[in-house]
C-alpha cells in the first residue's frame with residue numbers, strides 16, 4: 078500500500094507527530110510513503126523512508142495527482158493549512174478533485190487521518 082503525505086508549512090510539525098504516532102503500523106503493514114519535497118525532507122529527518130517528489134509549489138501536488146490517476150496511490154493524507162494562502166491552489170484542488178474522481182481516501186486533518194490509519 079502506498080500513502081501520499083503532504084503538509085503545508087504550518088502543519089508539518091503535526092505531520093511528523095502523526096507519523097510518529099503510527100510508526101509501528103506503517104512499519105508492520107509495509108506501507109510505502111511518497112511525499113511532496115519539503116514534507117518528505119521533514120519525514121526523512123524524523124527517521125522514515127519516503128520517496129520525495131517536487132516541492133508543492135513547484136509541482137509536487139500535481140505529481141501526486143498524476144500518480145493517483147494512474148492507480149499508484151491508495152490513500153492521501155494532506156494536512157492543509159486553511160489559514161494560509163498558497164500560490165499553487167489550482168494544483169491542490171486538482172489533487173483533491175482526483176481523489177474524488179478515483180475514489181481515493183483523502184484525509185485533510187489529523188482527526189480524519191487517525192480514523193483512516195485505524196482502518197488499514
Ligand SMILES: O=C(CO)COP(=O)(O)O
Nearest residue numbers: 113114115116132133134
Ligand atoms: O505545498 C504543499 C502542498 O500543497 C506541500 O509542499 P512541500 O511539502 O514541498 O512543502
